[in-house]
Amino acid sequence: QVQLVESGGGLVQAGGSLRLSCAASGRTITTYSMGWFRQAPGKEREFVASIFWTGAITDYADSVKGRFTISRDNAKNTVYLQMNLLKLEDTAVYYCAAPLSPYVVMSTSPSVDRSWGQGTQVTVSS
Numbered sequence: 001q002v003q004l005v006e007s008g009g010g011l012v013q014a015g016g017s018l019r020l021s022c023a024a025s026g027r028t029i030t031t032y033s034m035g036w037f038r039q040a041p042g043k044e045r046e047f048v049a050s051i052f053w054t055g056a057i058t059d060y061a062d063s064v065k066g067r068f069t070i071s072r073d074n075a076k077n078t079v080y081l082q083m084n085l086l087k088l089e090d091t092a093v094y095y096c097a098a099p100l101s102p103y104v105v106m107s108t109s110p111s112v113d114r115s116w117g118q119g120t121q122v123t124v125s126s
Contacts, residue, residue, distance in 0.1 A: 009120030
């Protein structure tokens, strides 16, 4: 199973930007779709964004469309989430995720069995 380590979280003012990184180890992610989820205090984990193994197709939650961009660098075995125009409601722990099998489209459901990182905290202040 792949190991995922997120980084790049922190405290930012509303309207600001952050870039999250997810470094994978244990196996290449070249043939795996990848995704980001988040969980705010008292709320269920929710889908944020995903990217196909080719990088050609991406998907976003409606709440982040036009503000967040997911990308990947297969040579570095790393996935990124560029977050712009951050809002207070973006405050959450952000998790990187990978399916257990290659060539599987990332489901938007947070309940699917998959590999998860430990999460990185993003706090947006007013």
